[in-house]
Amino acid sequence: MTTKPLPHLTPTGTCWCGCARKVGAGSFFAPGHDKVAEAALLAVEYGSSVAQLLHAHGYGPGHSVSTRAVSEGVWQRCSSCDYAGTPASIANHTKRAHSTALTDPV
Structure with missing residues (x-):
C-alpha cells in the first residue's frame, strides 16, 4: 500500500466542493461534486493540466x-x-x- 499515512477524514454534513449543500451521513460530496472539486483543484494548482500535476509529483515518462x-x-x-x-x-x-x-472461433 501507500507509503504515506493518510489522515483520517470525517464527513461534516456539508459538501466539500464548497457549494454549501447538505449531504447525507458519511458523504463528503453531493452527487458529482467530487469531480467539480477535482477539476477546480486541477485548475487552480496546475493550470488544468494533468501533465503539470504529474510532473509536480515526480511522475512522467520513465516514472509512471x-x-x-x-x-x-x-x-x-x-x-x-x-x-x-x-x-x-x-x-x-x-x-x-x-x-x-x-x-x-479459430
Whole structure:
C-alpha cells in the first residue's frame, strides 16, 4: 500500500466542493461534486493540466504513476495485456476487451 499515512477524514454534513449543500451521513460530496472539486483543484494548482500535476509529483515518462499504483497494490494489471486499474476496472476491461477474443472461433 501507500507509503504515506493518510489522515483520517470525517464527513461534516456539508459538501466539500464548497457549494454549501447538505449531504447525507458519511458523504463528503453531493452527487458529482467530487469531480467539480477535482477539476477546480486541477485548475487552480496546475493550470488544468494533468501533465503539470504529474510532473509536480515526480511522475512522467520513465516514472509512471500507474506502475507505482500497481507496485503498491492499489491497482492491478490485466493478466492478458498491459492495462492497469482498480480491480473493478480490470473486471470491466476484461469483459469488454477480452471476451470477444475468448469466444471468437479459430
